[in-house]
Amino acid sequence: MIRIPIVDMIIEQDDKLLMLKRNFEPQGKFDIPGGFVDNRESIEKAAIREAKEETGFDVELVQKFGIYDYFDKAEKTVHVFIGKIIGGKMKSSREGTPIWINFSEINSDILACPQKDIQILNDYLKTRGSETTLRSRVV
DSSP: OOOEEEEEEEEEETTEEEEEEESSSSTTOEEOSEEEOOTTOOHHHHHHHHHHHHHSEEEEEEEEEEEEEEESSSEEEEEEEEEEEEEEOOOOOSSEEEEEEEGGGOOTTTBSOHHHHHHHHHHHHHHTTOOOOOOOOOO
């Protein structure tokens, strides 16, 4: 089975996470900046490109954080990177509006893709030694 390659970029500053408030379905929900890898594009270049397109910031890769498989209309593999801002200016894009969010405010209710993002962000918080755990809310 062919998996679609996706990239996500974790960008943290002052204990806040940079997320994208979506303009498209599910509209108003939040995503980690990222997206599809173009043909013949490396995952590293895709992560940097997607961060720039969606947030306006120039980002440098700090490290590759992990790889996660999930299903959302198709089998996907998301390559997650940690990045730091090295330039640019925050600006909205066609996809949505970048917003800094406290980790304590993040839960499955506000996420566009909670099936992947809760796991990714909880794994990230563990590496920081944080006692915060993001929860999936069951209605």
